[in-house]
Amino acid sequence: MKQFLIISSLALFAAVSAQAETLRMAVTTSFHNSGLAKVLLPEIQKDLALDVQLLVVGTGQALKLGRAGDVDAILVHSRAAEEAFVAEGYGTHRREIMYNDFVLIGPADDPAGIKDATQVTDALSAIAMAEASFVSRGDDSGTHKKELSLWQNAGLDADGFGRWYRAVGAGMGAALNTASGLDAYIMSDRASWLNFGNKGGLALLFSGDPVLFNQYAFLPVDPARHPHVKAELVTKLEDWLTSPRAAELINGYTIDGETLFVFNAK
Amino acid sequence: MRHAFWLVVTFDAELAEIALRSLRVTLTALVIACIIALPLSALLAVRRFRWRRSVIAILNALMGLPPVVVGLIVYIFLSRSGPLGALGLLFTPTAMIVAQVIIIVPLIASIAHQSLRDLWAEYHDLLISLNVSQFQKMRTLLWDARRALLTAALAGFGRGIGEVGAIMIVGGNIDNATRVLTTAIALETGKGEFALALALGFILIALALGVNLLIHWVGQTERDSRW
Numbered sequence: 001m002k003q004f005l006i007i008s009s010l011a012l013f014a015a016v017s018a019q020a021e022t023l024r025m026a027v028t029t030s031f032h033n034s035g036l037a038k039v040l041l042p043e044i045q046k047d048l049a050l051d052v053q054l055l056v057v058g059t060g061q062a063l064k065l066g067r068a069g070d071v072d073a074i075l076v077h078s079r080a081a082e083e084a085f086v087a088e089g090y091g092t093h094r095r096e097i098m099y100n101d102f103v104l105i106g107p108a109d110d111p112a113g114i115k116d117a118t119q120v121t122d123a124l125s126a127i128a129m130a131e132a133s134f135v136s137r138g139d140d141s142g143t144h145k146k147e148l149s150l151w152q153n154a155g156l157d158a159d160g161f162g163r164w165y166r167a168v169g170a171g172m173g174a175a176l177n178t179a180s181g182l183d184a185y186i187m188s189d190r191a192s193w194l195n196f197g198n199k200g201g202l203a204l205l206f207s208g209d210p211v212l213f214n215q216y217a218f219l220p221v222d223p224a225r226h227p228h229v230k231a232e233l234v235t236k237l238e239d240w241l242t243s244p245r246a247a248e249l250i251n252g253y254t255i256d257g258e259t260l261f262v263f264n265a266k
Numbered sequence: 267m268r269h270a271f272w273l274v275v276t277f278d279a280e281l282a283e284i285a286l287r288s289l290r291v292t293l294t295a296l297v298i299a300c301i302i303a304l305p306l307s308a309l310l311a312v313r314r315f316r317w318r319r320s321v322i323a324i325l326n327a328l329m330g331l332p333p334v335v336v337g338l339i340v341y342i343f344l345s346r347s348g349p350l351g352a353l354g355l356l357f358t359p360t361a362m363i364v365a366q367v368i369i370i371v372p373l374i375a376s377i378a379h380q381s382l383r384d385l386w387a388e389y390h391d392l393l394i395s396l397n398v399s400q401f402q403k404m405r406t407l408l409w410d411a412r413r414a415l416l417t418a419a420l421a422g423f424g425r426g427i428g429e430v431g432a433i434m435i436v437g438g439n440i441d442n443a444t445r446v447l448t449t450a451i452a453l454e455t456g457k458g459e460f461a462l463a464l465a466l467g468f469i470l471i472a473l474a475l476g477v478n479l480l481i482h483w484v485g486q487t488e489r490d491s492r493w
Contacts, residue, residue, distance in 0.1 A: 022443075051442075053440045053441075055438045056453075067347075068345045068348075069346035069351070171456050172456075173456030173457045174455070174456045177456070180458075196457065197458035197460070199458075226346060228346065228354065
C-alpha cells in the first residue's frame with residue numbers, strides 16, 4: 001500500500017509538459033470579468049494552436065509587466081498611459097481593437113439623484129454635493145484613471161474629498177463587492193457590472209455619455225528591448241484580433257441580451 | 267449554500283485540475299522545505315557555534331514572515347528585469363514553489379528545533395559517551411523525533427496550502443497554468459460568485475484534512491503502544 005502511495009504521488013508530480021505554444025498577455029480586470037476572454041481564448045486556441053495565458057491585473061500593473069518584459073503583449077484601456085508606453089520604446093505600436101462603456105452604479109433609491117443627469121460630470125457633482133458614499137478603485141488601473149479624469153472634468157479634486165470617498169485599492173470585482181456592502185456609488189465598466197454576481201441593493205443609474213466610452217488597445221512588447229518576447233506569435237495574435245472572425249465574436253458577445261463590446265479595429 | 271454544495275458534489279474537471287495543482291505546488295514545496303529545514307534544525311540542536319542563538323532567534327522571527335513580502339521579493343528576483351530574469355521563471359508553478367519554500371522553511375525548522383532540543387537534552391550524555399560523529403548524532407535525533415517532525419511538516423503544509431498572498435504575486439493566477447485553490451477563491455470572490463468561492467473553500471479544507479489523515483495513517487501515529 002505504501003509503495004502504491006509513493007508511486008501515485010510521483011505520478012502526481014510528473015507534470016505534463018507537452019503543450020501548444022504559449023503566449024503571455026496582461027489584460028485588465030474589467031476585460032477578464034466581462035467574460036469575453038472565455039469566448040475568444042478557445043477560438044484562438046482552435047485557429048492558431050496558440051495558448052494565450054492571461055495575467056489579470058490593472059492597467060497600471062499591466063504596463064509595468066510589459067516594461068519589465070514579463071509578458072509578450074498587453075490589452076488595456078488607458079490611452080495616455082499606452083501612448084507613453086510606446087513613446088518610451090517599450091511597445092512597438094498601439095492597435096485599437098474594440099470599445100465598451102463605463103456606467104455609474106449606485107443604491108437603487110439614488111439618494112444623490114443622479115438618474116436624470118444629462119452629463120456624467122453633473123452626476124458626479126451631484127454625488128459630491130450630497131457627500132454620498134462613493135467607492136473608487138484607487139489602484140491606478142484604467143478605470144481608476146478614467147474616474148479621476150472625470151472628477152477633474154467636473155471641476156472637482158478627488159484628493160480633497162472627505163470620508164465619503166473611499167479608495168479601496170482593489171480590482172473591479174472587489175470594489176463592486178465593497179460598494180454593494182456599503183450601498184455606495186461606484187463607476188464600473190458595463191461588462192463587469194452585468195457579470196457581477198452580488199449586486200445587492202445596487203442598480204445601474206447612469207450611462208450613455210460619450211465621454212464614458214472605453215477604448216481597448218493591443219500593445220506588443222518591443223522585441224528590440226526584450227529579445228525573449230515571442231514577437232512572431234504576438235503578430236499572429238494581433239492579426240487574429242483584428243480579423244473579421246474576431247469582429248464577429250466580439251460584436252456577437254452579449255449578456256442578458258445586451259451587447260458589451262463594439263469592434264473597431266482598423 | 268446549496269449551490270456551493272452541488273458544485274462540490276459534481277466536482278468537474280476544471281476544479282479537479284485546480285485542486286491537483288494546489289497539491290502539487292504545496293507538496294513539492296513541502297518536500298524541498300523539509301530537506302532544508304530538518305537537517306538545519308538538527309544541526310542547531312547538536313552543534314554549538316558562535317551565532318547559534320542568533321540563527322535560532324531569526325528562524326523564530328521568520329515564522330511570521332508576511333507571504334506578500336516574500337512574494338514581492340521573489341517576484342523582483344525572477345522578473346525579466348531582475349537578477350534571475352534570464353531563467354524565465356516568473357508566472358510558473360516553479361516560482362510558486364520557490365516562494366512557498368521560503369515561507370515554510372522557518373516554520374518547519376523552528377518547530378522541529380524545539381522538539382529536537384528537548385530530545386537532545388535526554389540523549390546528550392549517552393551519545394557523547396558513545397563518541398559518535400556529528401552526523402550520526404543528527405541522524406539519531408531526526409529518526410527518534412520523527413513523530414514530532416511530522417507535526418512540523420504538517421504545520422508547514424497547512425501554511426503552504428492556505429497561502430494566497432505570495433503565489434498570487436509570483437504565479438499571476440493564470441487559468442490552466444498557475445491558478446490554485448486559494449487564488450481561485452480570491453478571483454471568484456472578486457467576481458461576486460460567492461457560491462463557487464465557497465465550494466472551492468470546502469475543497470481546500472477537505473484537501474488539508476485528507477492530507478493530514480493520510481500522513482498520520484502512513485506514519486502509523488496514535489496507534490498501539492507506539493508513542
